[in-house]
Amino acid sequence: MKRIPNGRYTKEFRVEAAKLVTEGGLSVPEAGRRLSLPPSTLNTWVRAYKSGKLGEVGKNQKPLSDVELELAKVRRELAEIKMERDILKKAAAYFAKESLPGTR
Numbered sequence: 001m002k003r004i005p006n007g008r009y010t011k012e013f014r015v016e017a018a019k020l021v022t023e024g025g026l027s028v029p030e031a032g033r034r035l036s037l038p039p040s041t042l043n044t045w046v047r048a049y050k051s052g053k054l055g056e057v058g059k060n061q062k063p064l065s066d067v068e069l070e071l072a073k074v075r076r077e078l079a080e081i082k083m084e085r086d087i088l089k090k091a092a093a094y095f096a097k098e099s100l101p102g103t104r
Contacts, residue, residue: 011054011055014045014049014054015049015054017031017035017037017042017045018042018045018046018048018049018054019049020034020035021042021046022046022049022050028042028043028046
């Protein structure tokens with residue numbers, strides 16, 4: 001699962017994430033890894049869920065616009081493509097070195 005830019009999550013997602021910890025029996029770090037959330041964020045949601053104030057968390061944040069969502073998607077794709085390019089460069093250099101005579 002990919003992270004959402006600037007940590008903006010729906011109320012339903014927050015409730016389900018908090019339920020994973022409280023009712024699902026998962027630890028905060030394990031649930032955070034599964035949901036790609038920082039443990040501190042999930043811990044805040046769990047405390048708010050237990051006190052009944054989870055609906056107030058993130059109330060002051062404005063929703064992401066379509067442009068912001070598209071920008072985040074393009075940035076993720078660019079980072080992935082750069083990583084693939086770097087791997088291919090290293091592989092090409094490795095095989096080019098092996099194909100030279102007298103290098104084995």
